[in-house]
Amino acid sequence: MKNYAILLAAGEGKRMKVNVPKCAHLLMKKPMAQYVYDAVDQEIINEILLVINPSSKDTFSTIFGDSVKYVFQEQHLGTGDAVRSALGEIKDDEGYTLILPCDVPLLDKDELVSFMDIIMGKDADLGVITTFMEDASNYGRIVRQDGQIARIQEAFDASDEELSIKEINTGIYLVKNAALKHVFNYMSQGKCHLNTIIEIAKKIGLDVYTYTSNNSDSYSDINDFYTLSKVESKIKIFTNRKHLMNGVNIISPETVTISSEVIIESGVTIYPNTFITGKSIIHTGAVVGPDSEVHNSEIFSGAQIRHSLITDSKVGENTTVGPFAHLRNHTEVHNNCRIGNFVEIKNSIVAEGTKISHLTYLGDTDCGKNVNWGCGCVTVNYDGKYKHRTTVGDNVFIGCNTNLIAPIKVGNNAFIAAGSTITEDIPDEAFSIARTRQVTKEDYARKYPYTSKK
DSSP: OOOEEEEEOOOOOGGGOSSSOGGGSEETTEEHHHHHHHHSOTTTOSEEEEEEOGGGHHHHHHHHTTSSEEEEOOSOOOHHHHHHHHGGGOOOSSSEEEEEETTOTTOOHHHHHHHHHHHHHTTOSEEEEEEEOSSOTTSOEEEEETTEEEEEEOGGGOOHHHHTOOEEEEEEEEEEHHHHHHHHHHSOSSSOOTTHHHHHHHHTTOOEEEEEESOGGGGOOOOSHHHHHHHHHHHHHHHHHHHHHTTOEESSGGGOEEOTTOEEOTTOEEOSSOEEESSOEEOTTOEEOSSOEEESOEEOTTOEEOSOEEESOEEOTTOEEOSSOEEESSOEEOTTOEEEETOEEESOEEOTTOEEEESOEEESEEEOTTOEEOTTOEEEOBOSSOBOOEEEOSSOEEOTTOEEESSEEEOTTOEEOTTOEEOSOBOTTOEEOOOOOOOOOTTGGGGSTTTSOO
């Protein structure tokens, strides 16, 4: 027996008025469809089929890689046709198929599992999740007879009496594999809506059950940037509340954005106007913000991040970063370091106790312990065609305005004089100076208009 999930992501999202598939839009820097994918329990579901427009293949491949099987809906003939496109991939008539729209990112995984457990436990042919909304607007209404679901009525074709119904269709179904194929034998071959599956199933004698959710927010769909912003606000409020209750001190939480997969330990302080997203981990005692961004990065205990941007990097214990620093491309800064104003570090390792206080760029660099970088230093890593690495040993002093032309190695305990451009390796214990001798011409300045007497 094999269970499938069909994720519907072929919508173009024309109402969003940009050339991006609707379900690929980002919420808290995470694609909308990724939220729905993450809600699928892969201990129950054996294979996930993602239905997309052929022109969107590259976009969704970037998101999901080979974790799903891609199914193409060649023409926009409705949600029913989208499911029909995937039927050929359902090889096993035993088991169930879960059908999910990819524009419901607030979908709760635990509730989805409960729904599946109940429907499978009843050995039902078909189950659908419904919920109640005060403002049902454009949602399909659940029409019942004698308390049992009879059909789903789309809002655009509903009577006033039907529009007054508050119970709505979420678009989430669980269907026996054999029953799903049976229903589609009766469904229109042209443009068709998936919600007709209920009425057809009832007519051909299948047993249909509803699972009614009390959490209508979980089924808010997205059709434009306004509804996207409303859903993002709900995610933010829920996520921040969870961290506050777990002992994270978030100052002005209404200004702080934390994505759902971020891990933050108790005892962390987060100041206003801060973004923390992706698979970031923040350890006890760290301070992040104000006005900072941390993306897919790990911040260890006692570290402080102020007015800075950190992406795909690690910051060690009791290290300070900022203000206005930028760490990126798998940079690792170890314990007790100081990364100061307007410092950028890319694809580099900075060992314990090193100080890089102002206006310095380290690119593709392996830096040892207790190194002092003066103001305005650069590791010159690019020769116009290739990137090269710089290696600096322990206990090195690098004077202000030093350029290290990679590839190059600086030994332990070396000293580089300010204003030097270093093009050759420096051995241990050496003093290196690479600048021209100053020449002063007395009274020469009188020749230039800026300094001559008026």
